Amino acid sequence: MSDLVSILIPAYNAEKWIVETIQSALNQTWPNKEIIIIDDGSHDNTLRIARSFESAAVKVETQENRGASTARNHALSLAQGDYVQWLDADDLLAPDKISLQLKYVESGHNDRIPLTSSFGVFYYRKEKAAFQPHSLWQNLDPVEWLLRKFSENLWMTNSSWLVSRELTERVGPWNESLTLDDDGEYFCRIVASSERIKFIKEAKSYYRRWHLGSLSRTNSYEACESLLLSLKLSIGYLRSLEDSDRTRKASLKLLQNWSHYFYPEKYELVKRLNAFAKELHGELLPPDLGWKYSYIKTIFGWQAAKETRDIVRKIKFSSSVSWDKLMYNLSPK
Numbered sequence: 001m002s003d004l005v006s007i008l009i010p011a012y013n014a015e016k017w018i019v020e021t022i023q024s025a026l027n028q029t030w031p032n033k034e035i036i037i038i039d040d041g042s043h044d045n046t047l048r049i050a051r052s053f054e055s056a057a058v059k060v061e062t063q064e065n066r067g068a069s070t071a072r073n074h075a076l077s078l079a080q081g082d083y084v085q086w087l088d089a090d091d092l093l094a095p096d097k098i099s100l101q102l103k104y105v106e107s108g109h110n111d112r113i114p115l116t117s118s119f120g121v122f123y124y125r126k127e128k129a130a131f132q133p134h135s136l137w138q139n140l141d142p143v144e145w146l147l148r149k150f151s152e153n154l155w156m157t158n159s160s161w162l163v164s165r166e167l168t169e170r171v172g173p174w175n176e177s178l179t180l181d182d183d184g185e186y187f188c189r190i191v192a193s194s195e196r197i198k199f200i201k202e203a204k205s206y207y208r209r210w211h212l213g214s215l216s217r218t219n220s221y222e223a224c225e226s227l228l229l230s231l232k233l234s235i236g237y238l239r240s241l242e243d244s245d246r247t248r249k250a251s252l253k254l255l256q257n258w259s260h261y262f263y264p265e266k267y268e269l270v271k272r273l274n275a276f277a278k279e280l281h282g283e284l285l286p287p288d289l290g291w292k293y294s295y296i297k298t299i300f301g302w303q304a305a306k307e308t309r310d311i312v313r314k315i316k317f318s319s320s321v322s323w324d325k326l327m328y329n330l331s332p333k
């Protein structure tokens with residue numbers, strides 16, 4: 001029996017990429033699939049373009065702009081599949097991505113074992129995607145997966161996952177109160193409810209990083225408050241599986257890795273972050289900006305050094321994206 005796979009695409013102002021993304025879903029060699037696209041109140045032509053693909057296999061709905069998590073939950077409420085494939089509206093799947101992952105299912109699979117894949121990061125040219133393996137690119141039990149993610153500051157792109165409907169329903173919907181790191185919290189919840197995580201190296205997805213918002217996330221107080229909640233929830237999932245010295249150390253490392261979003265200007269959130277660190281039997285240090293910015297920090301202060309570092313990063317990133325866009329536009333289509 002061929003399991004039905006629901007490919008769920010939340011979309012907001014994605015007219016530049018939505019055609020390629022939908023096409024990558026349609027091109028899946030796995031034959032039994034449905035594609036559900038939720039337009040999250042886009043102001044461009046995203047909805048019109050998506051509706052041009054409507055068919056028996058492609059369903060398109062729209063909603064008022066309420067955020068990606070709400071759009072994902074909307075899509076999930078319509079899904080009929082045995083497996084769920086998340087796909088952001090600017091990312092891509094290799095044609096055999098789902099088929100390669102479901103080969104493992106055909107050989108005998110437990111519904112509480114989510115499947116992950118390799119993923120490459122690119123700007124405009126998919127063929128230039130950089131696949132950089134790390135320690136989550138292997139079969140792991142839930143505690144070890146979370147320990148490595150926290151300690152080494154690692155991640156897996158949303159599109160790399162293929163999760164059974166049973167496990168998806170077990171963990172519940174995306175947390176719509178989160179605006180920052182909502183995906184990090186959601187997949188930590190998936191992992192914590194799993195028996196183990198199966199990595200399929202040959203399966204591939206592609207994460208498009210093309211605008212500054214995907215590099216330097218919004219820095220509003222509300223967004224950082226959301227981030228703090230996400231970190232607390234994620235740490236709670238790990239500690240529900242094992243509350244030990246090693247899990248607390250990994251949790252402290254996670255807080256330290258993300259502390260630069262809060263320090264120093266969000267004083268109240270910094271206080272809450274430090275209080276949480278004390279609950280984990282540790283303390284946080286001021287974030288390290290690196291030796292290149294130590295002179296600026298000494299003369300002008302930590303905030304000026306942080307802002308300078310962010311500006312330099314944005315310039316480097318913009319230059320890389322602009323060059324890749326130029327090469328993309330010059331390449332034969």
